[in-house]
Amino acid sequence: DAGVTQSPTHLIKTRGQHVTLRCSPISGHKSVSWYQQVLGQGPQFIFQYYEKEERGRGNFPDRFSARQFPNYSSELNVNALLLGDSALYLCASRGTSGTYEQYFGPGTRLTVT
Amino acid sequence: GQNIDQPTEMTATEGAIVQINCTYQTSGFNGLFWYQQHAGEAPTFLSYNVLDGLEEKGRFSSFLSRSKGYSYLLLKELQMKDSASYLCAALTDSWGKFQFGAGTQVVVTP
Numbered sequence: 001d002a003g004v005t006q007s008p009t010h011l012i013k014t015r016g017q018h019v020t021l022r023c024s025p026i027s028g029h030k031s032v033s034w035y036q037q038v039l040g041q042g043p044q045f046i047f048q049y050y051e052k053e054e055r056g057r058g059n060f061p062d063r064f065s066a067r068q069f070p071n072y073s074s075e076l077n078v079n080a081l082l083l084g085d086s087a088l089y090l091c092a093s094r095g096t097s098g099t100y101e102q103y104f105g106p107g108t109r110l111t112v113t
Numbered sequence: 114g115q116n117i118d119q120p121t122e123m124t125a126t127e128g129a130i131v132q133i134n135c136t137y138q139t140s141g142f143n144g145l146f147w148y149q150q151h152a153g154e155a156p157t158f159l160s161y162n163v164l165d166g167l168e169e170k171g172r173f174s175s176f177l178s179r180s181k182g183y184s185y186l187l188l189k190e191l192q193m194k195d196s197a198s199y200l201c202a203a204l205t206d207s208w209g210k211f212q213f214g215a216g217t218q219v220v221v222t223p
Contacts, residue, residue, distance in 0.1 A: 042213030
């Protein structure tokens with residue numbers, strides 16, 4: 001079975017631009033979470049979606065938005081990019097069989113210049 | 114406030130044992146998770162504790178004391194490939210929201 005997939009792998013944008021990151025969860029997983037990981041720090045929670053509904057939101061500005069599609073894939077959108085948005089963006093999916101274990105995708109490395 | 118604290122770096126010799134401590138203070142708690150992350154890669158799941166006590170998985174063991182807000186990850190028979198960052202993460206709600214520590218960089222020397 002394929003794991004969590006994310007696209008693109010790497011991305012370079014300039015300040016003020018907009019970016020869309022994509023994530024496909026493990027087949028059968030209905031929960032998707034997004035995290036931002038700045039170099040040298042642990043992942044910071046951005047959003048969590050379950051059955052296409054937002055179930056949790058971290059302490060990020062409104063420039064960050066996300067959605068989940070009927071096939072449970074997800075997009076993270078960031079508007080008006082700032083230099084400080086440069087980070088590894090991780091998507092994680094989780095099953096619904098009672099376990100809280102979540103699996104991370106390889107991430108998208110975003111560089112804002 | 115919410116806090117997850119773990120040491121920044123630990124160094125140990127190949128074949129030795131290392132214990133990584135983690136203290137947490139979160140508004141909600143549904144379990145404590147440990148992840149391993151090699152440089153430039155995504156975190157991979159190692160173990161989790163929901164109840165107090167010790168969970169053993171091969172060379173890795175994890176312990177939790179909910180009353181003390183304390184966990185540790187024990188790595189035995191260290192191998193060079195164990196050199197990585199180890200992330201302590203608290204599950205803070207029933208939907209799957211995790212709060213991570215900054216990670217402990219473990220350096221294994223020959």
